[in-house]
Amino acid sequence: EVQLVESGGGLIQPGRSLRLSCAVSGFTFDDYAMHWVRQAPGKGLEWVSGVSWNSGSTLYADSVKGRFTISRDSAKNSLYLQMNSLRAEDTALYYCAKSSQYSSSRGHFEYWGQGTPVTVSS
Amino acid sequence: EIVLTQSPGTLSLSQGERATLSCRASQSVSSSYLAWYQQKPGQAPTLLIYGTSSRATDIPDRFSGSGSGTDFTLTISRLEPEDFAVYYCQQYGSSPLTFGGGTKVEIK
Numbered sequence: 001e002v003q004l005v006e007s008g009g010g011l012i013q014p015g016r017s018l019r020l021s022c023a024v025s026g027f028t029f030d031d032y033a034m035h036w037v038r039q040a041p042g043k044g045l046e047w048v049s050g051v052s053w054n055s056g057s058t059l060y061a062d063s064v065k066g067r068f069t070i071s072r073d074s075a076k077n078s079l080y081l082q083m084n085s086l087r088a089e090d091t092a093l094y095y096c097a098k099s100s101q102y103s104s105s106r107g108h109f110e111y112w113g114q115g116t117p118v119t120v121s122s
Numbered sequence: 123e124i125v126l127t128q129s130p131g132t133l134s135l136s137q138g139e140r141a142t143l144s145c146r147a148s149q150s151v152s153s154s155y156l157a158w159y160q161q162k163p164g165q166a167p168t169l170l171i172y173g174t175s176s177r178a179t180d181i182p183d184r185f186s187g188s189g190s191g192t193d194f195t196l197t198i199s200r201l202e203p204e205d206f207a208v209y210y211c212q213q214y215g216s217s218p219l220t221f222g223g224g225t226k227v228e229i230k
Contacts, residue, residue: 045210047219059217095166105217108157108172
């Protein structure tokens with residue numbers, strides 16, 4: 001059974017940093033690209049970032065480029081999102097998602113975690 | 123960036139009725155890399171349709187997808203109680219990957 005479990009969210013002040021994690025199981029982690037998607041309260045889905053199977057390619061939404069960094073650790077079967085210089089508009093539920101492909105720029109999202117909430121507020 | 127516009131914003135229908143959801147792209151979606159997701163309140167999205175018309179695992183055949191280029195449609199042939207939810211389209215053919223704003227299917 002495929003499982004994706006996010007963690008690391010919380011209440012954080014503007015300008016500070018936070019690191020999200022996503023622990024995966026039930027599939028060969030090294031074979032697939034992974035993504036982060038967020039959903040602000042009461043709003044729709046926004047793709048945030050993706051990383052290819054071998055970390056060779058990373059993609060970011062313009063809204064987070066230069067502030068967020070996606071990474072993965074095959075030894076730990078984990079995906080990460082380092083979020084720096086956080087803003088109020090980054091407040092959202094952050095989901096990790098498994099791609100159907102190895103490439104970061106292709107592939108639909110086959111499986112999703114339950115999300116970890118991030119609230120940026122002073 | 124490919125902007126996806128979903129319509130209508132809300133669809134009010136009764137159980138057993140047919141639902142037709144539209145997703146229009148600002149430019150052609152390459153190789154029909156278009157997916158649909160369902161999201162119920164308090165839950166993560168789940169994949170319904172990928173590649174414009176392929177149903178994901180365990181998705182009932184009352185869900186179907188069609189379209190090409192810039193116009194795509196999700197059809198639910200006969201609404202069941204569990205189908206009342208929000209539906210999002212997504213293009214994954216070019217970066218940045220983008221989602222539509224969603225269509226809420228509510229009970230009339």
